[in-house]
Amino acid sequence: MSAAEELYEVTLVVNGVPRSATVPARRLLSDFLRHDLELTGTHVGCEHGVCGACTVLVDGRPIRSCLQFAVTVDGAEVTTVEGCTRPDGELGPVQQAFRDCHGLQCGFCTPGFVTTITAYLEENPAPTAEEAREAIAGNLCRCTGYQNIVASVLRAAELRAEEP
């Protein structure tokens, strides 16, 4: 039984670079990024859309990459944690803020927070502490107790504001 699955060529613009691979329709976007494109910064923590570790930006909006088939978003622009650096490869403002504020411990959930916060600050560049906490409330972290992640959101807002 079990004939070979039909394959689809999927092309995404990932962190500004067009990337393609040929995959079955059931290939999750998270697996496509991690295993077909070998961009392993995006992590998978639950595969049912709750933990948020796999969050990437699709056409600028954060989504759970474990709840999308790669083929569905064929042609989209995707930003992963690898794309949240500065053009010269140095830490971007959200990443720098996490370092400044000890916003990460094991670092497994961190990519999902970095992408989520990057998009959030585009919309709300100067959040209050309460708004910052709400902004990260869809992502699970088991290490930090979130306090330093909230601080990181506020610090990232400062760093962005300081930029020319």
Next chain:
Amino acid sequence: MTTRSFGEPIARLEDPRLLTGRGRFLDDIGHRALAAAFVRSPHAHARIADIDVTDAVDVEGLVAIFTHDDLDGRAGEPLPLLIPHEALTHGRTGYALAKDEVNHVGEPIVMVVATDRYVAEDVCARIRVDYEFLPPVVGIEAAREAELLVHDDVPGNVAAHMVQQNGDVEAALAAAPHVLELDLDIERSASTPLEGRGVHARWDPDDASLRVYTSTQASTSVRAALAARLELPLDRVEVVAPDVGGGFGVKIVHPWPEEVLVPWAAIRLGREVKWTEDRREHFVGATHERGQLQHVEVGFDDDGRLLGLDVTVWHDNGAYTPYGIIVPIITTTQLLGPYKPGAYRAEFFSLYTNTVTVTPYRGAGRPQGCFAMERTMDAIAAHLGLDRTVVRERNFIRPDEMPYDHGLIFQDGRPLVYDSGDYPATLDKLKKLIGWDEFEAFRAEARAAGRRVGIGIACYVEGTGVGPYEGGWVKVETDGTVVAATGLTTQGQGHRTVFAQVVASELGVPVDRVVVTTGDTRRFGYAVGTFASRAAVMSGNALASAARKVREKALRVAGEALEADPRDLEIVDGVVRVTGSPAGAPGASIPLATVAVLANPLRYAFDREAERATQFGGPVDFSKPPVAEGDSPGLEDTGFYSPPRSTFANGMHAAIVETDPDTAEISILRYCVVHDCGTLINPRIVEGQIHGGVAQGVGGALYERMVYDDAGQLLNASFMDFLMPYATEVPVIETDHLETPSPLNPLGIKGAGEAGVIPGSAVLASAISDAEGFAVTRMPISPSDLFSLRLARESR
């Protein structure tokens, strides 16, 4: 200018990599490996009648299907019982793949290897296992009643029964002016790291060697276990813990079934094999903790001073006992906290159930012990009409009573003797931080506004830095880089930073010149593991010892080069110089990098630096051999630290909660922590550990539990229904600290990793009880539970 980073809240060295997606966690390794998946038991208790793979074998991409029958040699034997104990009279462990019988939902039965995980799961779905059902034992009451047995040959479902006693508790209780009894209940939770378990194995048939990457807290012991189980010479096996996405205890267990099977299959198939645990597997295939029933009988005088304490614990150990009875031993020894109990007797029964096996989760039995003791303290205060902090203070061990011997044996098999701590000072700081004495005014104000608030407190003492030992290796490279390694593993605690701080400070180099490797048996072969808040104490001191030896040699070699007495030399910012001499003074200094070159006499020059160490490279003393007798080439050394016994950290938490009179929702208004873990290496990292622990404590108190039905099905095996707190569920955490150094180790360090979680259930039960006016005896507590308690109270 100083190079002393020890004690400073420096930013972590590991962060840039982790923040830019360059971490290497288990599933980031081996993109071309075959994928493993498992058929796991859907039943809590059953005999395996038949396994039929007929429908599965044609699936394109299938590589192999294995059952227990395929496991040759020692791979097919029961998994090891890691920590034997004389009280564990009926220890039982499972097999890598179930043989004949399954004892919990999630137990692996069939291993499938395929080209990718999707296909492997397709194959699993097509394998049919026929079961003969056996009635399951679910819950502590059922296990205790023992009408049904988990293991036929374990009477009463009792894996272990143990009693520890100091003094005549019966006499003390009989003579006490006041005696209270409490029945308490704590439900199961679990470590639940965001990264599950995972194993990748690569067999090299040409030199008959195996390299295994595993998401573990104990790579060195995994190596020994695999060598034994797979019948390979130890030197043909190397085990590496890559970046590990959280552990919290669950990853100390080893070898997991999958940890044996993946390398076994890799050898058998001659292919790279990888297994990445998914979230559902983690809920049913890893381990849980916490579930206990407790009975406390306490006698005390009119001032609330303890005269006698008699505690009985029924501990749910799940289906097997691979990690022995460490958890209930810790519960019954650590529940004493900062108090003198009078006569003390602790008895526990460790009971089998047909549910996921229980092994340590951060806190490891302490949260339950703390709950028992602190609920008891509150009960005494309520009984006598005393302030809860007054009763606690009256029972504290005083600083001048240190070291304090409880007359019991701790989890490390050594006497339970507290080394240091100032509990009255800790309490004083906590009362100030939360405003304990001002709370009644706040309560009155809130009440006037129709609000219901309460305040709670809980204290703990935590034995940390458990032996037997750890080691460290430090080497100065010829470019001045300092490389260091320790065998214990890291799961996010920032070890690469704090160990670099220790080494940098001992050696006198900038901290960013130190590169630390952990958990890689290729780099350091002797280690125990990361658990029991021991890493900083154990490897910190071991690395300090190694660095001191390297420093000594550096001074000696530099002394020869500078023609100076080593005692007149110091190392500052990676340069050896005559003490006090200005930077760059001619002939008075030599870079550590050069010292490293000189320390390794060479025949061949492979670069310019090396030239200086070759045999024609400079003036030579012909009277001595190039490497002196008893010396060794290179600027490197190894150190070990082995403590006489554990060191005891302590802390106290206080919380203010609000309970909604209508909806029974519970909100934490304030959460305050005062902790004392001895000398701090990096205060920021310690603070982070506290935050994370508190979040898990809050989770365990208000949100998380493992809900089993009577059939032994885990009803909430997903993040949808296992309610790990989000940011919106964790309060702002206010902290203060004391630093009472440990007299037991040169750096004065005590462990800090688990502390934050320990008093969570106790302090929130205390605060909710205070708000509601009745004692909460069962945790966790949900709004629905609180509503039921209110109803029961009204109907009484």
Next chain:
Amino acid sequence: MKPAGFTYHRPVTVDDAVAVLAEVGPAGKVLAGGQSLVPLLNMRLAAPEHLVDINRLSGLAYVRADGDGVTVGALARHADVERDETAYAVLPLLRETLRHVAHPTIRNRGTTVGSIAHADPAGELTAVLALLGGTVTLRRAGGQRTVAAADFFTGPMSTCADAGELVTSVTFPVPEGRTGAVWTEVARRHGDYAVCGTGVVVTLDDDLRVAGARAAYVSMGPEPVVVDLTEAVAGAMYDDAGWPAAGRLAAGLLEPDDDIHATAAYRRHLAEVLTARALREAAGRAAGGQR
């Protein structure tokens, strides 16, 4: 947790979509935002033979609002509805309710129509559509029909949609008269499905007396429940109505179940408390002209 294989279809027009759905019949499943469906697929709790991905039907990615109501196309994400200022102006209840639906990241992808077509009794939008007496428009090969919410939901996770039909839009009507509406819920964690949630609409007459009170509930039974509570409060002044009585009436009409998060008794109690709170708030809004 990887989905089983399926035959994948990605139509680019609604006609193609309904043609495919007709062809594959009950073996087919529509994929829109996937926020409810893909977890089920990943856990292999569902394994449809055919998946019809409608994410290319960009013509359905609309939110249209006017004085009569808000119509949401099948490809409008929750976030699109939530952010639509015109929709907010005519029916603030939608935004208020959507903010209780999971977390922003889920709302960025999940569709409002999808959650209604899924007919989850714990889904807030399902209850709001029922509360407002909204309608559902379904297309099939060669035709289309519009059905009332009350007829659309036929049971837990089940609707009157036939195999071969695609829900192309839903319409949330603006309640007539001087009304105020409120959504409130108690959830275990922020963003979780509610333990009990209620949406209410209160209608006042010109003298600011209560003329009508209706409530809909989530997680209070196997399907969305709408109850009319007017009898408990009719004729009372908006700020002095017997809202607790309306709460008690509601609680008596509901038959929630126990589950792992709450007992039925607690749920019923919450319904009583939340109903009274929400009605009071809604009446205040109606009196203040806030809707």
